[in-house]
Amino acid sequence: MSADNAVNAENAADIFRRGLRRIDLRRIDLRRLSRVALLGSNGHSRGRLPGAIEHLIKVHRTRHPEAGRDEVETLRRAYVLAESSHRGQTRKSGEPYITHPLAVTLILAELGAETTTLTASLLHDTVEDTEVTLDQVRLGFGEEVSYLVDGVTKLEKVDYGAAAEPETFRKMLVATGDDVRVMSIKLADRLHNMRTLGVMRPEKQARIAKVTRDVLIPLAERLGVQALKSELEDLVFAILHPEEHAGTRVMIEIAAARPDPLAAVAEDLRDVLREAGITAEVGIRPRHTVSVHRLMLKRGVTELGGCDFGRLLVLVDEDADCYAVLGELHTCFTPVIAEFKDFIAAPKFNLYQSLHTAVADRHGRVAEVLVRTRRMHRVAEAGVIALGNPHASEAPQGAETAVADGEGGDGWADPDPTQPGWLARLLEWQRSAPDPDTFWTALRDDLAQDREITVFTRQDGDASGTLRLPAGASCVDAAYAVHGEAGHACLGARVNGRLAPLSTRLRDGDALQLLMDDAAGTTPDPEGPDPEWLEHATTPAARIAITGWLALHPGGAGEDRPAAAPAARPAPATGSAPDAEPVAVTDLPDATVRLARCCTPVPPDRVTGFVIRGGTVAVHREGCPAGSRMAASGRAAVPVRWRDGTPSGNFRATVLAEALGRPRLLADLTEVIAGQGIGIVAAAVEPPQEHRVRHTYTVELPAPQALADLMRAMRSVPGVYDVYRAQPAVVASRP
Template sequence: MSAEATNPATPGPVTGAAARWRARIDLRRLGRAALLGPAARDRLPAAIGHVAEAHRAHHPDADLEPLRRAWVLAESSHRGQMRKSGEPYITHPLAVTLILAELGAETTTLTASLLHDTVEDTEVTLDQVGEEFGAEVRFLVDGVTKLEKVDYGAAAEPETFRKMLVATGNDVRVMSIKLADRLHNMRTLGVMRPEKQARIAKVTRDVLIPLAERLGVQALKTELEDLVFAILHPEEYEHTRELIVDNASREDDPLAEIAEEVRGVLREAGIQAEVVIRPRHFVSVHRTARKRGRRLRGADFGRLLVLVGEDADCYGVLGELHTCMTPVVSEFKDFIAVPKFNLYQSLHTAVARGDGQVVEVLIRTHQMHKVAEAGVVALGNPYVGSPEEPGAVDEERVDPTRPGWLSRLLDWQAAAPDADTFWSTLREDLAQDREITVFRPDGGTLGLPEGATCVDAAYAQYGEDAHACLGARVNGRLATLSTVLKDGDTVQLLMGQDPAAEPSKEWLEHAHTPAARIAIQRWIATHPTQESAERGTGGESGSFVPGAAAPEGVGGGVAKAGATEPVGVVDRGASQASAVVAGSAPGGSALPAADDKAAPARAALAEPASASAPDQQTPARPGTANALVDQPGATVRLAGCCTPVPPDEIIGFAVRGGVVTVHRVECAAVARMQGMGRKEVGVSWGDSAECRVTLFAESFGRPHLLADLTEAMAGEGAEIVSATVEPPSQQRVRHTYTVQLPDAALLPSLMRAMRNVAGVYDVSRAQTPGA
């Protein structure tokens, strides 16, 4: 745009598509055409003839009338304005429009491109643009119009980008115009002061180039990289230029030799294909030189591109190359079956020559190549106007080209509290240039940047409700919230039900995405007394406070003052539920449960009984479920290791003293009893349904968990005979309960009720000896 326009001199040579554009656009000729004024209304102005030619190459049936009218308005409104190079200002929107026409942009985008500076730099208003060209062109022009510094001060630039990104979320063509605008300004940056050149180049490097990469517009991205490279690293740029010039002067060209060999292989196989050499751009050569760590060989200065008609032909070409030439297996990548997040599709492979030189080969269809070069620009207009007003901008429409990264960016930018936070976070977010896909148990997917953790997945799926996240399962296994996710992982997030749940500060160490960091930071900022509340829990160094975050980031909810719930051994013989917390009080003294919510649990535990401790193996009392045995006079005892209840399939063994122990058939003790030669005794269930059973519960620690769990059990009619809560391990707590039920049929509903308690992720029957 105008503030960035200077002269047509570039910092160095331009290659590839940029060279073709430069050859076709003569700024002086455009300047003379602009000074001659608009053409007659019945014919296309000569000044935009080259734009029309490029446009018709991609869209033969395009209506050029909107372009003619846009040129007339743009030329007349910019007349008299000059660039710092001395050229008429109209040469800038013309050059930007030509760039987009070469990429294959449709007519609406080109119309908006010709007008993109009129509202910012002339007396033309958005309403005038809308009346003359429609709501869609108006939206695009508004999207790329800068905010005034007089209104926003130092925040004008970040707020302009915020506005532009929001507009891009509704229409990706906004960013297409901005990228082409920045490319032309970078080409003509030569007369700017060095410090201003550097500032513009850094913003281009940190924001515009990553956006071009994410939108798949490689033709713009590669030239922008070279122009930034020349400004910010002139010495390395000059060295790279010398390498390219020296290689071009070589008589032998290994790339040309291998290209001809590949053509021969494909001809013999009957595959119609176009094989071309694609020279690497400056930054690519520089990166290759640093990667190789040695002097570059001829094959390092370019790659072979094989273009075919159909997807299946791509794999046919791959098979022939790998059969007839020596493939470098480690270099193979299939971006056709699994496209990149920026729409890119291609097969990548490499073949080796006898002299050791390795040539990279790209295989794609012509359509894939078009998308690889132009990205979203090549997709044309993805929208359909409303039936009432064809072509109108529908504020509720969903852009089918809008990728997951853009949706995430739009989500977190709305929560950024100020321009500085937005600007710094945007640069960090765009620096994450790879994306992974993780799966949810319900069949949905989450797109996350590489390096994302379970914390990021929680906030991506649940927003600020993720404050209540207790933990996660990754590929079916319990995992800490700090676990780094890999592409293809399945993630099940375990959520609590407390609407006042609080995130842990330690989660910030594991939050990789802006959405997660901003949500956590915003909560912390709005709860300034949290730190003092943590000090009020009474937990000493090394003690465990249920709900407090472990170093690994497991579990949600920071314990509040007075809400600490100890865990340890709960004894029916005690006057109230109590527990010992290792290291939580001097001498390991018992601490009483501190919440009145435990009252139902204490009522359930009120009957006297023998104590049970984790390091003792006390057999459970015989249950009263009626087990009948085929041994007259025998005493029947239900085994405490598996606590069978009706209608479990059971087996009996005769032991000393005329006793028959009854086990579930799947109990681990059965094989041991059989191995010892114990006599098997026939057993069956009688009429009585009362039973005793031992259950294991596994949970994450949190305040009030023990009270909630025992209350739920009491609500199902279970009498708790004994309960053991083991010391926590990485915020996970294991509970063992022996309960008496008035009816064995209540067991399934009891286990369901226990699983429904927030923080409990598994409940199972005892199945091992010494439960």
């Protein structure tokens, strides 16, 4: 290559490098870049590949020094196919089309993408815009590259009409579910398109910017690709809010022209860490435009101080070093405690890990500080792109590189970070979205949830896992997230051990137990969700499932569910046969012993006795309010005990069942009681409160041991969540 050609190749490489760093490509000579990228400075290739692809290979080898000749040759072949197939095509700006896949691929290379991703990126528009077929890509570059190219290929408007865009995104999301690299390529593709959007009509710019804002930026956030997300936010901000963007930029430029007060704080921090023997790199991380604008809105101000335009970034080698730095920060500076967050111990759902704090120096300058390892920094910037091939048999590539570099490597926060929980939920509900409009609306609503909470799910009282939900999700949302459409059978929930209505909004760290109708699916006319559940559901999975059920069952389940269960009439009593012999005895001579009806003691309850009218000894359970009142009035307690052996005769007991209101609950409970061979003396049902209802039954037991069997059987009735002994809520007979 001639000297002039080499210089021009280096110029092209520099242009691409600067473009990645948020320089507007409209300000540079795109036509010169295109010519150099295609032919070199002298207008012909002279048997060599152009400087831009050589720079791409150089960047790739910098990020992946282990890349061998075969991988480099694969990139060269992909470039040759892309350039030849796109030859003659131009972008709306006039430059040759090959500059677009080159720019997209360089963005990914700078973020550390591996060879397969870069190969697919170079070819990502060939199947869509040229005569190259997917089979040709598969034959030339393998199944993985073919899958990635197919995943980002748009559906034809001629086939799908207005549904082409939402259905294309649905297709990409499904492909992303199998390989997150599909969305990585799409995000880089959108970033370069947004950089060059100025050649479009204003109305088209606005339409593309809104889709980027509503769909692509949230996806970049969820995949942890902060480098792409930040620039996309700034580009969208400039198009949709040009005045606010211009004003914020002016403020940033004015601040940049002044001495940066963060520089002095950074130097003080370097001295502190040096004296403490902590090896660390301290730098200043400028805020991007949207971040500055958000900070002003948060504080309700129109101007910011000098330290507000950036944050200090401290990079160390090991996780333990992060906390050592934090200790020095909070010891040698004045910490702003409200600003401290530990995302290392509790990583964000998108893999982000870092310590956040703010400190004031001796001059009162307050600086925000981020502390992380170099591995954490790489993942914070590149997210899933840093993880490499999700189908690798070993650990993710990003993790392997971290270990090799001596930058931690003590494991990732998620056992499978390339399959995030939010993506699995999104893929689950999208299958139920019946039409493109519903899917498109639900997708935007889902992605609008900018924060997730972690809920600890329990089944039968035992911890069984964790569930991630968007902030503001309710128990209804949790039911459908766990059980899919079987969430229809949810009867209620316990939150942190307490019964809670399904409308309860869950908080981060809540323990949740969903109470399900075990009989669901066994009846020809199953119950379903109340229409009011739609008021409590926030996730698309829940709303789509509920809406679908209500559409198939006009009127919904609500018409079958009374607002208040009426008090039940007492079932006919079986009668109480006189005891063949007393079941409790006392040492008082000739005293008659009877069991008190207020607390209905049953062997082996702990009991005490009191003498009442006629010299009869009434036997009460310990703790019975009636017995406590007699003791408080000065009446002496009489020792009593259960008769030895297995007592015979009938015993009364009062049991209380707490349940979630539903049709036939009373009938089901009385049927279960009768099935145990037990007669009901009295029954009462309290009006429901927040879907909860309480049933009280006084029963006649043929033997003491029948009580435990009865309570166990009552607990098995769907909707019943607790059964226990209780005082009669209706009538307490005088002893």
